[in-house]
Amino acid sequence: MPTQHISSAISRRGFIAASLAWATSARAADFRDIAWEDLIPKGWDPMKSIKNPGALSDGDPRAQAMYEQLREIWDNAPTVAAMAGQAIRLPGYVVPLDESRDGLREFLLVPYFGACIHTPPPPSNQIVHVRTQAAVKGFRTMDAVWASGTLAVERASSNMGVSGYTMIASRVVAYVRK
Numbered sequence: 747m748p749t750q751h752i753s754s755a756i757s758r759r760g761f762i763a764a765s766l767a768w769a770t771s772a773r774a775a776d777f778r779d780i781a782w783e784d785l786i787p788k789g790w791d792p793m794k795s796i797k798n799p800g801a802l803s804d805g806d807p808r809a810q811a812m813y814e815q816l817r818e819i820w821d822n823a824p825t826v827a828a829m830a831g832q833a834i835r836l837p838g839y840v841v842p843l844d845e846s847r848d849g850l851r852e853f854l855l856v857p858y859f860g861a862c863i864h865t866p867p868p869p870s871n872q873i874v875h876v877r878t879q880a881a882v883k884g885f886r887t888m889d890a891v892w893a894s895g896t897l898a899v900e901r902a903s904s905n906m907g908v909s910g911y912t913m914i915a916s917r918v919v920a921y922v923r924k
Contacts, residue, residue, distance in 0.1 A: 823869035849881030867907030890921035
């Protein structure tokens with residue numbers, strides 16, 4: 747009898763694992779691949795309101811004032827309202843926000859290596875604040891991933907930057923070029 751119980755439990759686990767794998771793959775097909783450019787409104791030019799930037803040295807007070815003006819423009823970058831509620835898959839780099847032994851539950855997804863870490867953050871319409879449904883393991887700062895989930899047009903501020911979009915991720919996997 748105990749052997750039958752064990753084999754029955756193994757069969758149930760196998761069935762559950764197969765069901766979860768099938769559900770995950772079925773869901774993956776439901777996400778539309780997008781590019782970072784899809785998150786920028788057509789015709790948006792962040793430099794449009796910067797008057798005569800010219801060449802300035804880092805120590806020039808006008809350079810600092812221009813940087814602050816540009817940072818304000820980037821932090822309030824316009825978003826694409828039509829992206830709200832879209833089930834998307836987007837490649838990018840991980841900037842962890844909430845990480846524990848259990849894994850990563852919250853991070854910024856950014857379009858290029860080093861964003862938010864070694865350089866000023868990109869415009870907010872190029873940062874997605876991702877929250878995972880379950881902790882994901884095996885990812886570190888600046889790892890390349892595919893994040894799949896439902897996108898919301900919602901600003902979120904963190905110590906790493908301001909995001910113009912948020913996502914509840916159903917799936918986060920290592921980036922593999924198609």
